[in-house]
Amino acid sequence: MRVGLLFGSFNPIHIGHLILANYMAANTNLDTVWLVVSPQNPFKPSNSLLHEFDRLHMVRLAIEDNPDLGVTDTEFRMPKPSYTIDTLAYLKEKYPTYQFSLIMGEDNLLTFHKWKNHEQILADHNLLVYPRKSSAQPIPANLQEHPRITLVPAPLLDISATFIRQCLKEGKSTRYLLPESVETYIKSKKLYHS
Template sequence: MNQETITTARQIGFFGGSFNPIHNGHIALARSLLEAAGLDEVWFVVSPQNPFKQNSDLLDDAARMAMVTAALEGEPRLKPCGVELTMPRPSYTWHTLCRLRSEHPGLQFTLLIGGDNWERFDRWYHSADILATCRIVVYPRRAQGCGGPIDAGSLPAGVTMADTPLIDISSTEVRRRVAEGLPIDTLVPPAVAAMISKQGWYAANADACRGNRS
């Protein structure tokens, strides 16, 4: 890949997650990353299951994909992406990146990950290959591990920190509020709130929703 290809290709942010459910914090963060990382678009890559998490209250693929699609209506630079839902499981970012590059050779992908994920990035499947072939932008997360804030000066070549705001909303909090019968209108887009209410999603998961934040 030569420098001309890198500078002229459309820059796409790969923003992966379970989005269980997608919330306003996800969208605000993606908007910030468009500018902070110099991206043309951010793709919300809906994951069937994070290999490092076992979510007993994970909503089915079709429901989460539908919520992401509805949430991004009217956001021309934010796109839903269901590629991982069609791939073998468990879902690994390396496989997804290879698939996306094969299907979209004219695009350049940047991996967007939280500081908590960066702290354990060396455990990711083919982490060295991802580092060697993909630009990575790390954004701050409140729920980082015991190592504290990441030192931007310690990051390897091709990895940068994004100066984005900390959004104190989590999918776990949304699920907990639904399970307890509390409003979520300020936490999720209106279309998502309407879908959750109509379908009764998360309403019976009060105990499960008190687990890890996501």
């Protein structure tokens, strides 16, 4: 089983995440894409994060009708902040016959050298890299030509969870930005409201 891992806070999950995950599942050699809900990103402050179980529930709601997508709460049981190398080691131990690939934006590839044990990640796993409008600098040739790195021309949607949270806080419409089930859940629990 070839599994693509799309890590994120999903605070909240939105259509940009879903389009990317589905595109990767349907247009690469992956058998499935798992969305890895991260309790805390080591590069982001945690004070703006909704509770991890709410974020996990919203991802489940968002993908429930798509058999090509899955979700994992693996990092919930790991020390925080969680590091990708540790999550990969855990998943390899739990699913020894699976091949795990990382799905990341090109902005993350440009800072990949700052990740904990990045050389080991690249030695053991493929990286599927999608374009990001926010990337100001081109990907260096040594990374573009690396045998473990594949640049995937996934559709680019400039939608951010930060923008969606601001809309919700201000009482503005988030129709078509969020899956309907997620929008209903957020409204019913009054999440992200001021």
